[in-house]
Amino acid sequence: xxxxALAGGVGASKLLxxxxxxxxxxxxxxxxxxxxxxxxxxxxxSPDLDIVTYTLAGLVNPETGWGFGDxxxxxxxxxxxxxxxxxxxxxxxxxxxxxxxxxxxxGGARLSEVASSIREALGVQAQILPxxxxxxxxxxxxxxxxxxxxxxxxxxxxxxxxxxxxxxxxERAHPARGVLEALQRAYxxxxxxxxxxxxIGPILAVPGVRKALQExxxxxxxxxxxxxxxxxxxxxxxxxxxLGYEVSALxxxxxxRDICGTILIDPVDSAQRQAIEALGVNxxxxxxxxxxxxxxxxxxxxxxxxxxxxxxxxSA
Amino acid sequence: xxxxALAGGVGASKLLxxxxxxxxxxxxxxxxxxxxxxxxxxxxxSPDLDIVTYTLAGLVNPETGWGFGDxxxxxxxxxxxxxxxxxxxxxxxxxxxxxxxxxxxxGGARLSEVASSIREALGVQAQILPxxxxxxxxxxxxxxxxxxxxxxxxxxxxxxxxxxxxxxxxERAHPARGVLEALQRAYxxxxxxxxxxxxIGPILAVPGVRKALQExxxxxxxxxxxxxxxxxxxxxxxxxxxLGYEVSALxxxxxxRDICGTILIDPVDSAQRQAIEALGVNxxxxxxxxxxxxxxxxxxxxxxxxxxxxxxxxSA
Numbered sequence: 242x243x244x245x246a247l248a249g250g251v252g253a254s255k256l257l258x259x260x261x262x263x264x265x266x267x268x269x270x271x272x273x274x275x276x277x278x279x280x281x282x283x284x285x286x287s288p289d290l291d292i293v294t295y296t297l298a299g300l301v302n303p304e305t306g307w308g309f310g311d312x313x314x315x316x317x318x319x320x321x322x323x324x325x326x327x328x329x330x331x332x333x334x335x336x337x338x339x340x341x342x343x344x345x346x347x348g349g350a351r352l353s354e355v356a357s358s359i360r361e362a363l364g365v366q367a368q369i370l371p372x373x374x375x376x377x378x379x380x381x382x383x384x385x386x387x388x389x390x391x392x393x394x395x396x397x398x399x400x401x402x403x404x405x406x407x408x409x410x411x412e413r414a415h416p417a418r419g420v421l422e423a424l425q426r427a428y429x430x431x432x433x434x435x436x437x438x439x440x441i442g443p444i445l446a447v448p449g450v451r452k453a454l455q456e457x458x459x460x461x462x463x464x465x466x467x468x469x470x471x472x473x474x475x476x477x478x479x480x481x482x483x484l485g486y487e488v489s490a491l492x493x494x495x496x497x498r499d500i501c502g503t504i505l506i507d508p509v510d511s512a513q514r515q516a517i518e519a520l521g522v523n524x525x526x527x528x529x530x531x532x533x534x535x536x537x538x539x540x541x542x543x544x545x546x547x548x549x550x551x552x553x554x555x556s557a
Numbered sequence: 558x559x560x561x562a563l564a565g566g567v568g569a570s571k572l573l574x575x576x577x578x579x580x581x582x583x584x585x586x587x588x589x590x591x592x593x594x595x596x597x598x599x600x601x602x603s604p605d606l607d608i609v610t611y612t613l614a615g616l617v618n619p620e621t622g623w624g625f626g627d628x629x630x631x632x633x634x635x636x637x638x639x640x641x642x643x644x645x646x647x648x649x650x651x652x653x654x655x656x657x658x659x660x661x662x663x664g665g666a667r668l669s670e671v672a673s674s675i676r677e678a679l680g681v682q683a684q685i686l687p688x689x690x691x692x693x694x695x696x697x698x699x700x701x702x703x704x705x706x707x708x709x710x711x712x713x714x715x716x717x718x719x720x721x722x723x724x725x726x727x728e729r730a731h732p733a734r735g736v737l738e739a740l741q742r743a744y745x746x747x748x749x750x751x752x753x754x755x756x757i758g759p760i761l762a763v764p765g766v767r768k769a770l771q772e773x774x775x776x777x778x779x780x781x782x783x784x785x786x787x788x789x790x791x792x793x794x795x796x797x798x799x800l801g802y803e804v805s806a807l808x809x810x811x812x813x814r815d816i817c818g819t820i821l822i823d824p825v826d827s828a829q830r831q832a833i834e835a836l837g838v839n840x841x842x843x844x845x846x847x848x849x850x851x852x853x854x855x856x857x858x859x860x861x862x863x864x865x866x867x868x869x870x871x872s873a
Contacts, residue, residue, distance in 0.1 A: 283660030315629050319653030323678045333649040337635030344599030362639050
């Protein structure tokens, strides 16, 4: 039973790891945000692709959720001697990924081919696709001017006030080969608990993706990334508030209502049941805070259960 | 009293270190072979420039004579996972140099600007210039086909028989800014004890360089890299023999006779005095095997002494 998932980085990877442990990972296709991609030191860096890949390979740093677990920073220390930018933490093993990717891209490979090469080399069985092979950098208009998302998040620690978000070149971007096919083919599409604005938002903005989801709406399940009015991970809550969205499960349900038939929210947000159901979105209540592998597996099992029901319902 | 030096890698660096210790290094301009330069993993690597720079910075690996002394190889191990080429040993700190260089070159900088940036960052006071800002890869016709010099030396451990040497694009190459000026301005030009064919040869082949040396011939001192019929370092002896040159101090003197007024040879080769002097080349006998810092300083002092004599002679 094939599953497709839309994913950002750390938050999504927890659920994806759970899914890979309770289903045949070869039946999972992960479509990953690349709006965060950045070129630093001349190297093409794809943070979310790497977080997902390293996590599913069992190699991610368990303390940070990104980068390799067993890592050193010798090259970065030397780059500091050459006065290179230091704000993006690049480990020595991680650098190999970026060197490999940059070399393949300069040789004419597509980002999706590079992503396959990396996940195969690291032994990941799930398909991992970038949302697009075209660069679509997420740019933020902020109280400190126009910033690349990584500058905002890592260099400026998400402190500036965000006034607008854009994905540069999105109108000319194409979904990577396999993205639309996976969305059309999957029994169920899972929207992982990632930032709706800058992790899931860029994927939905790739021409054709939102429409493909609208057509599969009753097979789309979103896991709400806002619990008790706060984001599970990262600055989602702050950004949502600054841009005028309601920072709640209901606010997320409103953003996804046209593409998602079911939303899974945490028990702490049960009081929002009626308001969410009034939007025409089915509600499932299940703990969404994943502290350990058991939490991840249980959430993944609950999603597969919904999928099986949908499947049964569809065939009924 | 300004000195210019033509240099390859490890052998040259020993003498250059000696020179920097017995003269004001700010008066030394080193013109370095770039025929060995290679692009690997998409990174621009300049082995001889780095060997010279790391050595003069006091950072070179004392056991190998190349690379940083305090080094790890984590990125290279990870690149192996991605099935990248493994034959060229790239340390993590060393990678930072190549990443920095590649990034600057792709941004439009000249190789000579990059070389300055690196040697300044590492605190080297001597000027270090690439022979040319244009890529001029040394290609060898061998018993195993056409090979880049690094493939021959590192990947094939100098085992194939060399039939011909060429420097691709040399006829269109220009000396880097400052090269000809340094050769014209220096009181003395030192040809370091490097491979005459593939370390000094490429420098001499850059249009204008050989002529500049011919015009300064009486101010040019070569340190013979062949001692007792063997090369001090690397495969020079084998290559010279395979290409029909006499593998001896006399053979080297014949190769340099048009550009070099004085050759410095080791005492073990004293028997070749008459034959060398018969070429019209002045002979100085001094130990050329540099085993420690004292050897390097003594050889450097002997060269400066010759320079002072030349200078006195010129002004007399």
